[in-house]
Amino acid sequence: MSTTAPGRAVGAPLDRIEGPQKVTGRASYAYEHDVENPLYLCPLQSDIALGRVARIDATDAEGLPGVIAVISHQNAPTLANTDDKELAILQSDEVAFRGQYIGAVVAETFEIARHAANLVEVSYDEEPHDAAFRPDRNDLYTPDQLNAGFPTDTEEGDVEGALSSAAVTLDETYTTPLEHNNPMEPHTSVAVWREGDLTLYESTQGAHAVRRTVARIFGLDRDRVRVVALHVGGGFGSKGLPHANTILAVMAAQVVEGSPIKFALTRQQMFSCVGYRTPTVQRIRLGADESGHLTATSHDVVEQTSKIKEFAEQTAYATRSMYASENRSTTHRLAALDVSVPSWMRAPGEAPGMYALEVAMDEMATKCGLDPIEFRIRNEPEIDAETGLPYSSRNLVACLREGAERLGWEDRDQTPRARREGRWLVGTGVASGIYPVFRLPGSKARIRSEGDGRYVVEIGAVDIGTGTWTALTQIAADALDVGVEEIDLRIGDTELPSASVEGGSSGITVWGSAILEAARVFRERHGDNPSEGDTAEAGTPDNPETENYSMHAFGAYFAEARVNEDTGEVRVPRMTGVFAVGRVINAKTARSQFIGGMTMGLSMALHEESMLDPRFGHVVNHDFAEYHIPTNADVGEMDVAWIDEDDPYVNPMGSKGIGEIGIVGSPAAVANAVYHATGIRVRDLPITPDKLLL
Amino acid sequence: MDAEVILDVDGTEHSITVDTRTTLLDALRERLGITSPKKGCDHGQCGACTILLDGRRANSCLALAVAYDGSEIVTAEGLAQNGELHPMQRSFIEHDGYQCGYCTPGQIVSAVGMLEEVRAGWPSHVTGELNVEEVVLDDDEIRERMSGNLCRCAAYANIVPAIREASER
Numbered sequence: 001m002s003t004t005a006p007g008r009a010v011g012a013p014l015d016r017i018e019g020p021q022k023v024t025g026r027a028s029y030a031y032e033h034d035v036e037n038p039l040y041l042c043p044l045q046s047d048i049a050l051g052r053v054a055r056i057d058a059t060d061a062e063g064l065p066g067v068i069a070v071i072s073h074q075n076a077p078t079l080a081n082t083d084d085k086e087l088a089i090l091q092s093d094e095v096a097f098r099g100q101y102i103g104a105v106v107a108e109t110f111e112i113a114r115h116a117a118n119l120v121e122v123s124y125d126e127e128p129h130d131a132a133f134r135p136d137r138n139d140l141y142t143p144d145q146l147n148a149g150f151p152t153d154t155e156e157g158d159v160e161g162a163l164s165s166a167a168v169t170l171d172e173t174y175t176t177p178l179e180h181n182n183p184m185e186p187h188t189s190v191a192v193w194r195e196g197d198l199t200l201y202e203s204t205q206g207a208h209a210v211r212r213t214v215a216r217i218f219g220l221d222r223d224r225v226r227v228v229a230l231h232v233g234g235g236f237g238s239k240g241l242p243h244a245n246t247i248l249a250v251m252a253a254q255v256v257e258g259s260p261i262k263f264a265l266t267r268q269q270m271f272s273c274v275g276y277r278t279p280t281v282q283r284i285r286l287g288a289d290e291s292g293h294l295t296a297t298s299h300d301v302v303e304q305t306s307k308i309k310e311f312a313e314q315t316a317y318a319t320r321s322m323y324a325s326e327n328r329s330t331t332h333r334l335a336a337l338d339v340s341v342p343s344w345m346r347a348p349g350e351a352p353g354m355y356a357l358e359v360a361m362d363e364m365a366t367k368c369g370l371d372p373i374e375f376r377i378r379n380e381p382e383i384d385a386e387t388g389l390p391y392s393s394r395n396l397v398a399c400l401r402e403g404a405e406r407l408g409w410e411d412r413d414q415t416p417r418a419r420r421e422g423r424w425l426v427g428t429g430v431a432s433g434i435y436p437v438f439r440l441p442g443s444k445a446r447i448r449s450e451g452d453g454r455y456v457v458e459i460g461a462v463d464i465g466t467g468t469w470t471a472l473t474q475i476a477a478d479a480l481d482v483g484v485e486e487i488d489l490r491i492g493d494t495e496l497p498s499a500s501v502e503g504g505s506s507g508i509t510v511w512g513s514a515i516l517e518a519a520r521v522f523r524e525r526h527g528d529n530p531s532e533g534d535t536a537e538a539g540t541p542d543n544p545e546t547e548n549y550s551m552h553a554f555g556a557y558f559a560e561a562r563v564n565e566d567t568g569e570v571r572v573p574r575m576t577g578v579f580a581v582g583r584v585i586n587a588k589t590a591r592s593q594f595i596g597g598m599t600m601g602l603s604m605a606l607h608e609e610s611m612l613d614p615r616f617g618h619v620v621n622h623d624f625a626e627y628h629i630p631t632n633a634d635v636g637e638m639d640v641a642w643i644d645e646d647d648p649y650v651n652p653m654g655s656k657g658i659g660e661i662g663i664v665g666s667p668a669a670v671a672n673a674v675y676h677a678t679g680i681r682v683r684d685l686p687i688t689p690d691k692l693l694l
Numbered sequence: 695m696d697a698e699v700i701l702d703v704d705g706t707e708h709s710i711t712v713d714t715r716t717t718l719l720d721a722l723r724e725r726l727g728i729t730s731p732k733k734g735c736d737h738g739q740c741g742a743c744t745i746l747l748d749g750r751r752a753n754s755c756l757a758l759a760v761a762y763d764g765s766e767i768v769t770a771e772g773l774a775q776n777g778e779l780h781p782m783q784r785s786f787i788e789h790d791g792y793q794c795g796y797c798t799p800g801q802i803v804s805a806v807g808m809l810e811e812v813r814a815g816w817p818s819h820v821t822g823e824l825n826v827e828e829v830v831l832d833d834d835e836i837r838e839r840m841s842g843n844l845c846r847c848a849a850y851a852n853i854v855p856a857i858r859e860a861s862e863r
Contacts, residue, residue, distance in 0.1 A: 015787050022795030023783035023802055025730025025770040032729040110724065111715045184734045184742055184846045185796040233732070233796030234846050267735040465794025465847050592790045592849060599848030624739035624844060631841035631850075633820075633834075638851035 003485045009474035010653070013588035014484065017469045018231065027231040030203040031188040035260035038190070039068055041252050042113035043245070043263075044103035044120055045272060049617030050129035050338045052093045053102055053122060060119040061105055066112035069255055070120060072103035077254050079247075080219025085308035086341045087217055089244050090251065095124065096308045097340045098131075098617035099272030101244055106252050106261065129338040132614035133178075135281040135302040140333040143305075143312040147348055148438070148504070150314045156385070157327030159285075162296035166287030168367045174284065174356035175684045177609040178304075178619070179277040180270065180627060181345050183464075185233020187245050187274050188264040191253035198225045198250060203232055205239045206501030208442075208460050211494045213242045214250055230492040232464040236600070237344030239464065240503045243274045271622035275343025276610060278303040278313050282356040287327075292368040294325040294379045299357065305334045306341040313342065314349035318434050318664075319357050321550065324381035338617060344503065346600060347660035350435055351667070355604070358431035358668030359683065362675065371414060372430050372672070373400050384550035392549035392649035395580035396432055399556035399643055403430070403578040406639055407558045417679035424562045424571075429672030433665030437551035437656045438504035444497035444539045445514040447480070447522045451532030455480055456488045457518075460496040461511045466659055467589030468507060474585055475512040475653065479519030497537060505553070505657030508585055513651045514540040545649040553581045553656040557598065557665040561673035568689030570606055570674055573636035579661060582647040583654035590658055595638040597662015603630045604663070605670035609686050699763040703728055704772025712759045719743045721759035722769070730769040730799045734844070741843035744800035744807070745769050751807030753842075770799030773806060782806050782860040789856035793847035801843045805857045808839045812861075831861055 021027035058070035076090035107113035190201040249263040287296035299316035316330035365375035522536035558576040607628040734742035738756040746768035773780035
């Protein structure tokens with residue numbers, strides 16, 4: 001492991017601490033925990049989108065050698081809490097969406113379980129379902145609030161009046177498709193239920209959150225449930241909230257008490273029950289005066305939720321404070337369908353919402369006869385108009401200027417379809433991004449002296465690829481003023497102090513603050529030469545500055561697009577991203593987060609679309625052959641930089657969180673580059689070749 | 695139906711009885727406890743399960759164990775010898791060619807196998823001239839030849855220089 005001088009770890013580009021384990025494949029993911037004589041679970045999923053299970057005949061399956069149990073609503077354990085309808089599986093014969101779990105086969109091997117699942121005969125009383133998402137439905141409704149507790153609608157000033165008197169106006173509709181997170185490691189569980197104690201090795205973004213949920217649903221004492229998640233193979237939101245697969249695994253473990261249950265979703269099953277990004281239809285109206293200052297901003301969103309559980313993505317949230325505009329309104333309306341439950345996917349709200357707003361801003365810049373960077377700078381707000389608070393720091397303009405220089409924006413001919421290399425049309429595009437600094441509650445850290453200047457630092461956080469192992473070690477080292485080699489970090493286990501979910505880009509910021517506070521208390525109590533065993537524990541302290549400042553991370557995104565005139569193929573040979581995210585904890589892993597987010601945005605722009613067939617209610621293209629994410633050859637040069645930003649208000653580390661800002665403006669930058677290359681404005685993602693062949 | 699197979703994995707011989715429906719990937723992971731190759735899709739679409747199978751990179755999820763009796767398998771774990779990481783592994787760490795690490799063993803095995811293919815003069819889709827003695831391994835060649843290994847964290851922009859540097863060592 002690398003070493004650092006005391007007090008010098010934060011900011012250093014340290015290699016990942018768990019690197020040797022990951023590059024050899026020895027890092028242990030949930031499904032890989034060694035358990036004796038495991039049993040394998042294969043789920044039974046509904047073939048209809050609405051109705052009831054009339055009959056389940058498991059005779060043939062049960063007769064297959066090696067089959068231990070077939071579980072369905074007829075014999076499943078009764079759950080202690082069924083409030084959450086996504087999680088209350090096998091409690092009745094009702095089917096609420098296609099692919100919902102209606103049972104499970106448990107067998108001695110994976111092969112037998114799968115074979116047996118195919119032998120279970122299910123018949124249904126089918127009812128007419130409704131899985132067609134359209135913005136012109138007459139049953140759209142207004143949710144009480146949005147994800148993360150934001151208000152559903154907002155209105156400031158007189159948007160209609162300002163639009164009617166504006167010198168320049170825009171009124172366009174943008175759409176983003178249904179998308180699936182698809183972390184490389186599927187959702188997996190190994191569940192062991194023994195004498196009333198449950199141990200769950202789980203692929204999750206929040207070990208403690210899984211423990212809380214599972215304990216509640218099964219009526220167990222929290223201290224009898226242990227959740228372990230040492231290494232997690234990505235999540236991007238889908239592993240943020242426990243889904244029904246976890247409940248099914250625990251239920252089976254309860255049925256076969258004593259034997260470990262192993263359950264890994266197949267890639268196909270990942271498209272039915274672990275959340276997704278809702279499709280959105282977004283109408284944006286902008287008004288500006290002669291000088292290119294926005295006078296009106298209106299963002300109206302229609303999106304989807306499930307009839308059994310509401311998820312209301314905060315798609316227009318970012319629009320509320322992004323630009324100076326006296327008159328503003330935002331609305332969100334939902335179509336409740338017989339479909340599975342949408343959930344978090346990297347930058348829920350900001351990713352689809354800022355795609356629409358930032359393409360609209362590009363269009364508006366053209367209408368105003370302004371360079372798109374100049375247009376954005378002209379509409380840079382003094383304060384956060386939504387809250388009336390000043391920004392703790394807002395360096396978007398610096399990001400735009402730095403990015404422009406890196407990309408060579410100065411020489412850009414604004415005329416679309418002006419640059420050609422052979423059969424390739426070439427263009428560049430820009431977009432801005434914003435992401436709030438979330439502070440999730442409930443994290444604590446514990447520090448114990450090992451003697452000899454070494455310290456054990458414990459917090460039940462997780463590393464889903466975000467660099468938690470390394471970044472928290474760096475934070476702890478500086479907090480205790482020792483080298484990183486003196487820190488023995490322990491995470492990924494509910495035996496350790498409580499930690500919030502890795503979500504909203506808040507992990508390092510919130511957990512790191514808890515570690516800083518624990519170190520402060522430790523030194524206060526035990527001094528600089530503690531005895532072995534001296535311990536201190538502390539939680540993330542309150543930050544009174546959240547009342548005084550609006551706290552957000554910002555980014556500027558640039559892309560070069562090359563579009564083949566004959567085939568419509570889009571290539572993106574280079575992207576530049578410049579970010580203002582406060583203090584960067586680890587320059588190496590942070591850069592990886594940014595390129596990862598930017599590439600996922602490129603993917604959103606060009607590749608990703610889950611096709612839900614409304615006739616049957618399921619996603620048809622449910623594998624990597626048909627649900628496209630970028631391969632290595634789809635990604636070019638990724639140029640990443642960040643502004644040296646000192647924000648004393650966000651937290652003692654000065655860090656804002658970086659997991660999601662990378663994706664936010666990326667799709668719009670690509671879309672705007674495609675427009676500049678071709679002169680064709682595609683407003684419906686993804687930008688597939690057919691949309692460019694006119 | 696069961697069958698006896700002998701597999702040499704990372705230099706150790708294993709004799710196991712497998713269900714004839716068992717893939718090489720499941721034989722390694724579930725029967726032998728060798729979890730370096732990962733299961734990402736089970737359909738040969740993601741490359742997380744890549745192993746060197748008798749010297750060539752292969753998706754172990756698409757191979758039935760019974761069909762590879764007597765074969766020699768190298769996983770990412772086996773690339774490290776006597777506690778020393780393989781140069782490709784060191785390069786992935788230095789360039790941060792990964793985040794969550796789940797596709798990583800497959801990426802690394804694939805990269806090692808790919809370099810052998812280049813040394814053997816095999817052209818790829820982006821190789822301009824097919825009848826050359828020596829393929830020049832530029833970044834586009836690396837990108838093309840590594841496109842069977844998906845990375846959802848999207849570390850591609852770090853994987854390419856990691857492989858380039860390891861190939862020059």
